[in-house]
Amino acid sequence: xxxxxxxxxxxxxxxxxxxxxxxxxxxxxxxxxxxxxxxxxxxxxxxxxxxxxxxxxxxxxxxxxxxxxxxxxxxxxxxxxxxxxxxxxxxxxxxxxxxxxxxxxxxxxxxxxxxxxxxxxxxxxxxxxxxxxxxxxxxxxxxxxxxxxxxxxxxxxx
Ligand SMILES: Nc1ccn([C@@H]2O[C@H](COP(=O)(O)O)[C@@H](O)[C@H]2O)c(=O)n1
Ligand SMILES: C[C@@]1(CO)OP(=O)(O)OP(=O)(O)OC[C@H]1O
Numbered sequence: 001x002x003x004x005x006x007x008x009x010x011x012x013x014x015x016x017x018x019x020x021x022x023x024x025x026x027x028x029x030x031x032x033x034x035x036x037x038x039x040x041x042x043x044x045x046x047x048x049x050x051x052x053x054x055x056x057x058x059x060x061x062x063x064x065x066x067x068x069x070x071x072x073x074x075x076x077x078x079x080x081x082x083x084x085x086x087x088x089x090x091x092x093x094x095x096x097x098x099x100x101x102x103x104x105x106x107x108x109x110x111x112x113x114x115x116x117x118x119x120x121x122x123x124x125x126x127x128x129x130x131x132x133x134x135x136x137x138x139x140x141x142x143x144x145x146x147x148x149x150x151x152x153x154x155x156x157x158x
Contacts, residue, residue: 001157002093005052007044012146021099021106021147022113022130023075023120028104032147035064039074040149041099041130045117046078048095048153053088055081078120085155092123093154098131100141100148106132 017031022041032038046058055061062069062077069077085091095117099106106113110130118125135141141148 001090003052003054003090003155003157005048005050005153005155007047007049007051007151007153008149009040009043009047009058010140010146010148011038011040011043013144019104020074021109023116024109024113026104026106026109036062036069036072036077037074040147041097041113041117041151042074042078042120044097044149044151045095045121045153046074046081048151049078049081049085049155052153052155053085053090055084075116075120082121086122089157090155091157092121092127093156094127094129095121095151095153096129096131097149097151098133100133100135100150102134102137102142102144 011032011034013030014033015030019026019028019031020037020039114125114128114130118128140146
């Protein structure tokens with residue numbers, strides 16, 4: 001049995017915030033804001049996993065009106081969702097992600113992010129692919145107002 005899911009998320013930049021992507025703190029002049037730690041990549045993967053098992057979205061499971069999730073570590077939220085995935089009998093086939101960021105340059109951090117995501121999904125790094133792209137200075141990403149992210153995930157059950 002296989003199940004496919006996709007995810008998309010956007011977070012806005014603000015001064016004085018750490019930039020956390022894929023559970024990794026990336027040195028930059030500003031970070032992303034949200035109710036949680038605003039880890040745009042982990043939110044995208046969380047939504048893709050929930051989509052694959054037909055269980056709604058991140059805001060349904062962790063409402064941004066609930067103080068319990070204020071400044072939440074998005075790695076913990078993903079781990080909770082991954083428990084649901086495993087309870088359904090699925091493991092990761094592969095996940096492919098695209099991060100849209102004009103700045104900072106993410107290439108030096110991709111390997112670290114990939115290893116961290118693989119560990120959160122109880123998978124081998126070869127099952128995780130992380131890509132980065134600018135939007136050629138166009139739109140909100142191009143104006144460095146925020147970062148967007150996309151993911152496609154395949155779950156497999158023996
Ligand atoms: N934030 C980013 C964006 C892109 N990269 C790397 O640069 C390559 C070229 O980007 P284009 O937007 O011009 O296609 C891209 O393939 C990534 O390898 C990056 O490291 N960080
Ligand atoms: C993660 C949650 C919960 O803290 O808050 P945000 O950091 O605002 O992120 P978003 O991508 O809007 O997803 C759902 C939320 O309920």
